[in-house]
Amino acid sequence: MNSVTQFIHDGGIMMYPLILCSIILIAIAIERFIILRRANVDGDALLDEVKELYPPKGDPAAAIQRCEKVGGPVGRIFARGLKNASRSAERIEMAMEQEAANEQPNLDANLPIVKTIVNIAPLLGLLGTIAGMIASFRAAKQTGLSNPTEILGGISEALVSTASGITLAIVGFICYNYFANQSKKIVEDMEYYGAELVNYLTGRLD
Secondary structure (H helix, E strand, O other): OHHHHHHHHHHOOOHHHHHHHHHHHHHHHHHHHHHHHHHOOOHHHHHHHHHHHOOOOOOOHHHHHHHHHHOHHHHHHHHHHHHOOOOOHHHHHHHHHHHHHHHHHHHOOOHHHHHHHHHHHHHHHHHHHHHHHHHHHHHHHHHOOOOHHHHHHHHHHHHHHHHHHHHHHHHHHHHHHHHHHHHHHHHHHHHHHHHHHHHHHOOOOO
């Protein structure tokens, strides 16, 4: 614990906003992991269940109930499509597209914050570097080279804050790409399985 405290102290005042950004990033990463994991539904299995529960021109109530129970973006667009099963293909597609549009913001929620952290973390580290170098030059000006401790302290502050900012940016960049790719995959699943469901409901696919 003392080593952590010393590390933060060595990094200077810019370590505190970096720590705050780290806490926010961890919280968002946990939240996104849980949300996207729940949103990732096996579309093939659900489509097979819909076909079993809803024969052509039958009662879609059981299939709708199953889709709502499974949940997730795919489950909800399936339920929306089944509720409009008696309408034309265009109406079914429009209803499912509206539901998909409602799902998109939930999939991408908080990702702009992660992107902001990725962008500002190196800048905060650079600002800490500048502050540390200013402290080093001030110490050198006041005491000359006879007191290297103060000079080295400023250099240490510069290096620690820079390393912390870059590390945070790297971790944030990895998290952003991972969650963005997961969101993209779910959107692609909605488009693919939504089209498959429309084909089935309209008789274009048995």
